[in-house]
Amino acid sequence: MGLFKSDNKMFTDEDFRFACRELDTPDTSDWEFFVESHNIKIYRQYNQNSGLYTYKVYGDLDVSPDLCATVYMDYEYRCKWDDYVSELCPIKDGEKDGVYWRVKYPFPLSHRDSSALTFVSQYCYLTELREFDINNKHVWVILCRSEQFSCMPEKSGVIRVDDYEQSLALTYNKNGGTQAYMYYYDDPKGMIPTWLINWAAKIGVPGFLEQMVKACKGYNEYKESLPT
Template sequence: MGAAGCFSEEQFREACAELQHPSLSGAKWELLVETLGISIYRQLDQQTGLYEYKVFGVLEDCSPELLADVYMDLDYRKQWDEYVKELYEKECNGEAVVYWEVKYPFPMSNRDYVYVRQRRELDFEGKKVLVILARSTSVLQFPEKSGVIRVKQYKQSLAIQSDGKKGSKVFMCYFDNPGGQIPSWLINWAAKRLES
């Protein structure tokens, strides 16, 4: 999937709608954890045997603008995320593309992501909502590296609005398939450990 075209208006509006009216019925979403005003749900992806996650909640004392700025700031992420080996943005075919290599513990191979992302501010049902969408892409400027496994299935949507006080109401949906020879039960176990 190439970088051109990026995201549709409908994709941005779907993230806004999910923030206002969580969509958990009709699908097999299960509540995984609920703590500190945050609820994390997961749903098994039948094709990969991995889980897709949805997160809903309120982050007090953190404005929507600050959250979105932190999410978009790759240099800042390099300061606090010890698993970042390489992370930068590059212009490819007229579009900003992010390259991100993640350190994995021995004996596993590092993973890398090549993805596009877009941030927009929308007026949705009379509310200002910041939406950031991201998904994996493939461009010639980022060939696969020997010894590093390319994550070819990655998608994330993030919608943020004011909670009416000093904080933010947040929705996030996330899925990635790290590929390689890691059994899906181990990936799902590790994800559950990180969430608790």
């Protein structure tokens, strides 16, 4: 089965509560407003050490939160709809349950050159989904954080991303769709210029959410196409 599940608790209760609170009381006091697109607002905060930004995303999606959570955790389906994923599979190292994620993504070499250069990165990370009933809301929270796994050593010629963190909190909005909050940071390292990574985030972060909504709407058809 492609749906990722773990019986191990790898994050603290407070880690999950922190993400839940952002749905009711967004904290953007020290964050710079970055861009708004398709009912999605993005804020960013500069990281002095890496020269990159951490992002907070708030918005509404016109699919249900339970479906969003299911689609996000279905790694086999993600390989079908996410063009940047070249490999995504569960890994286990003792008591640690995680995911191996190999990403291939092109960036333009310059605004004047229509050619592209492809970078390949690999992630190994912990991930966990929990559900909560808070303030009369049912909330789905997914947390991800980079982690070392002895069963998955680094591969030659592929950049290992070891500084990655993502939180995703989902609940119903008043229209029956999803109220969403996402926190995202990663440092892909390698030879990719920081200005190019920051520029790509302006398109990539909302673009990912738009892709996920489209994938949610096609999920039933995908499931029906699977062999029984």
